[in-house]
Amino acid sequence: MSPARRPRGSLLLALALAALAARAAPALEDPLAVELPVMRVMPGMETRWIAERMAWNGLPMSARLFRTDAPAQAVLAWYERLWSRLGRGEVVRQRQGPWRVIGHRDGRHYRTVRVRDTARGAEGVLTISLRPDAVRPRRTPGIPLPAGLRVLHRLDSLDGPRRAWSLTLQSPYGAEATLERIRARLAGAGWTVQPHSLARARGAVQQAFQRGRSLCQVSVAPHRRGSLALIHVVR
Numbered sequence: 001m002s003p004a005r006r007p008r009g010s011l012l013l014a015l016a017l018a019a020l021a022a023r024a025a026p027a028l029e030d031p032l033a034v035e036l037p038v039m040r041v042m043p044g045m046e047t048r049w050i051a052e053r054m055a056w057n058g059l060p061m062s063a064r065l066f067r068t069d070a071p072a073q074a075v076l077a078w079y080e081r082l083w084s085r086l087g088r089g090e091v092v093r094q095r096q097g098p099w100r101v102i103g104h105r106d107g108r109h110y111r112t113v114r115v116r117d118t119a120r121g122a123e124g125v126l127t128i129s130l131r132p133d134a135v136r137p138r139r140t141p142g143i144p145l146p147a148g149l150r151v152l153h154r155l156d157s158l159d160g161p162r163r164a165w166s167l168t169l170q171s172p173y174g175a176e177a178t179l180e181r182i183r184a185r186l187a188g189a190g191w192t193v194q195p196h197s198l199a200r201a202r203g204a205v206q207q208a209f210q211r212g213r214s215l216c217q218v219s220v221a222p223h224r225r226g227s228l229a230l231i232h233v234v235r
Contacts, residue, residue, distance in 0.1 A: 028055075028058060028060065028135055028138075031058050031059065031060040031135075031138075032053050032055055032060070032157075032158060032163070034060035034130065036060060036061070036062055036128050036129070036130070037109065037128065039062070039064075039126050039128040040082060041064075041066070042068065042075060042079070044068055044069060045067070045068045046066065046067050046068070047064040047065065047066045047126070048064060048065050049062075049063075049064050049065075050063040050064060050065055050125070051063060051157045051158070053158050054155060054156055054157040054158075055138075055154075055155070055156040055157075056153070056154075056155055057137040057138060057139055057153060057154055058135055058136065058137055058138030058139075058154070059129055059130060059135050059137070060129060060130050060135075061127055061128060061129030061130075062127070062128055062129075063125055063126065063128075064125070064126045065124075065125055066123065066124055066125070067118070067121065067123045068121050068122055068123075069120065069121040070121055070122060071121065071122055072100055072115045072116055072117045072122040072124075074122075075113065075115045076093075076100060076113065076115065079102055079104075079113050083104040083111070086104075086106070088106055088107075089105055089107075090104070090105045091103070092104075092105070098117075099115070099124070100114075100115055100116065101113070101114045101115075105131060107131075108130065108131060108134070109128060109129065109130060109131060110128070110129050110130070110132060111126075111127070111128045112125075112126070112127040112128075113125075113126055114127070138154070139154045140154070141154070141167055141231075142154075142165060142167075142233065143185075143186065143189065143216070143231070143233060144186065144188065144189045145169070145182070145185060146181035146182060146184070146185050148172055148173065148181075149169045149171050149178070149181075149182075149229070150170045150171075151167055151168070152168045152170055153166075153167070153168040154166070154167055154168075159234055162234055162235055163234075163235045164233060164235070165232075166230060166231065166232045166233075167229075167230070167231045167232075167233075168228065168229075168230055169228065169229040169230075169231065170226065171226045171228070171229055172225070172226040173226055173227060174222065174226070174227055175203060175204055175220040175222050176205055176220075178226075178227045179207060179218060179229075182218050182229065182231070183207065183209075183218075186216065186218075189211070190211050191209040191211045191216060192209060192210055193207060193208075193209055194207075194208040194209060194210055203221065203222045204219065204220060204221040204222070205219075205220050206218065206219040213235075214233065214234065214235050215234045216232070216233045217232045218230075218231050219231075
């Protein structure tokens with residue numbers, strides 16, 4: 001995976017993860033090493049992985065996009081019947097705009113189906129994770145950052161045999177000033193700018209860096225009185 005590529009279905013994944021909020025609990029040494037159960041797939045569903053192993057702010061999970069000819073209500077009903085037959089745990093339901101969400105909590109895991117109707121059936125995301133209240137959030141950046149930037153989210157994943165992570169950062173500075181500060185900190189840690197990688201569009205800036213085999217892409221866009229930065233690193 002080149003640093004310019006974003007994980008597939010990242011928008012749907014971000015929506016699916018928005019409902020997960022971790023409270024104080026032990027942090028995991030390596031969340032990508034956690035073995036999670038395989039989530040059942042409703043017959044007739046077509047699925048593709050967003051990530052088989054990933055961690056959202058230190059919370060281990062796996063997620064798949066799906067589509068089906070069945071309507072959203074049939075998807076929700078199938079999973080509710082499945083989980084009710086387990087005889088344990090708690091089923092929770094939400095509606096978020098066009099999306100309908102059903103979740104199941106048991107003693108160790110949390111399963112979520114997020115689904116919406118389409119012209120030809122339904123689409124959505126299947127997610128399974130450890131229970132969010134069992135893992136302390138972890139947002140360590142893993143690379144040097146300038147003062148004043150705050151890590152909002154960290155998403156870890158595997159890119160084949162290589163580890164990758166993405167950071168979402170809030171900055172009080174404009175897009176150009178934020179990139180300049182990040183560039184200086186990366187240079188001090190041995191990262192070099194990839195030639196001809198600087199790009200600008202509608203106030204946003206992007207640049208790629210390399211250190212040995214490791215790749216890093218930084219994208220910064222204006223946001224309110226400052227900017228938001230996305231840093232994607234592949235080791």
